[in-house]
Amino acid sequence: MQVLFAPLQGYTTGIYRKAHAEIFGGVDAYYAPFLRVENGRPREKDLRDIDDDHNLIAGAKTVPQIIANSVDEFKVLADAIVQKGFTEIDFNMGCPFPMQVSRHRGAGLLSDTQTVKAIMDEIARLTANGSVKFSVKMRLGQGSPDEAFALLPILNDAPLAHITLHPRLGKQQYKGAIDFTAFVRFYEECRHPLVYNGDITSVGQIRKMESGYPKLAGIMIGRGLLARPSLAAEYKAAADASTISERDLLGKILTMHGRLYEHARSTYQGDSQILSHIKSFWEYLEPSIPKKAFKKIKKAGNLGEYDAAVQSLDME
Numbered sequence: 001m002q003v004l005f006a007p008l009q010g011y012t013t014g015i016y017r018k019a020h021a022e023i024f025g026g027v028d029a030y031y032a033p034f035l036r037v038e039n040g041r042p043r044e045k046d047l048r049d050i051d052d053d054h055n056l057i058a059g060a061k062t063v064p065q066i067i068a069n070s071v072d073e074f075k076v077l078a079d080a081i082v083q084k085g086f087t088e089i090d091f092n093m094g095c096p097f098p099m100q101v102s103r104h105r106g107a108g109l110l111s112d113t114q115t116v117k118a119i120m121d122e123i124a125r126l127t128a129n130g131s132v133k134f135s136v137k138m139r140l141g142q143g144s145p146d147e148a149f150a151l152l153p154i155l156n157d158a159p160l161a162h163i164t165l166h167p168r169l170g171k172q173q174y175k176g177a178i179d180f181t182a183f184v185r186f187y188e189e190c191r192h193p194l195v196y197n198g199d200i201t202s203v204g205q206i207r208k209m210e211s212g213y214p215k216l217a218g219i220m221i222g223r224g225l226l227a228r229p230s231l232a233a234e235y236k237a238a239a240d241a242s243t244i245s246e247r248d249l250l251g252k253i254l255t256m257h258g259r260l261y262e263h264a265r266s267t268y269q270g271d272s273q274i275l276s277h278i279k280s281f282w283e284y285l286e287p288s289i290p291k292k293a294f295k296k297i298k299k300a301g302n303l304g305e306y307d308a309a310v311q312s313l314d315m316e
């Protein structure tokens, strides 16, 4: 099965994706956090973030993602990405952030079959000459799974490369139970290759999904990969290969951190700005590093304290 790195705004930045591809690998495609319209134009900061991704190491591609509340927004964003030379684009119909949902974007679009149909028609137009492919990343609904099932005939008829389903509702955000009953129904009724996304944190869980749902085209992992960046490579390793040792995992985490830290220090100014950017690297890593060092890193108030905290990790 393909392993896809989920987009996480503020975490899986361009520099993170590149460093991860080079140091850990195992990921077939990195999905970039969504690009959106700001003042009628694609947001510059989001565009810059995907600029370097043509240089990702061989075998790992980046798929930019867009979020839109209308065909007009969709066109502006898709055009900007195509102009950059990307041949695959993901469309977000799952973001639960209230700022997006209230503007009728992400999960806020799932109940609007008319707009989704218009966007699917635009996808059909853009894909007609075969130069670009589209996929959709979605939830079951904002308020009810009925929303996804009302949309499914429209999605089934659209020329999509695949659908990624996170079987939660927008109103649940990222917590609460995953609706496996609805997932299984969607799995059975979806005519496109289906990718599962949600709460995957171990190789065992990936294998369980693989054997339980043989038609699955892939698994998309977000927080599980942030917490254990070796997860995709461990799954891809031959079945008899031993998993990475904790020492090697820590060593690679530190190498990756070195790259991101260097980038943060050359990009941002002043301790607090640099710290606020680099600390997000550690946020989900708690399960993979010693507790004491994790706490020290979190508490560090200036670069001196921070450096000492990271060094204490190296000495463990």
Ligand SMILES: Cc1cc2nc3c(=O)[nH]c(=O)nc-3n(C[C@H](O)[C@H](O)[C@H](O)COP(=O)(O)O)c2cc1C
Pocket: 006, 007, 008, 009, 010, 032, 033, 034, 065, 092, 094, 095, 137, 166, 174, 197, 198, 199, 200, 220, 221, 222, 223, 224
């Ligand atoms: C902080 C944060 C930012 C996210 N940003 C995006 C995003 O830009 N686009 C998107 O499709 N999903 C986004 N997601 C959702 C993730 O891609 C993923 O669907 C979700 O975390 C569930 O998968 P996981 O349990 O493997 O993490 C975000 C999630 C979090 C927690």
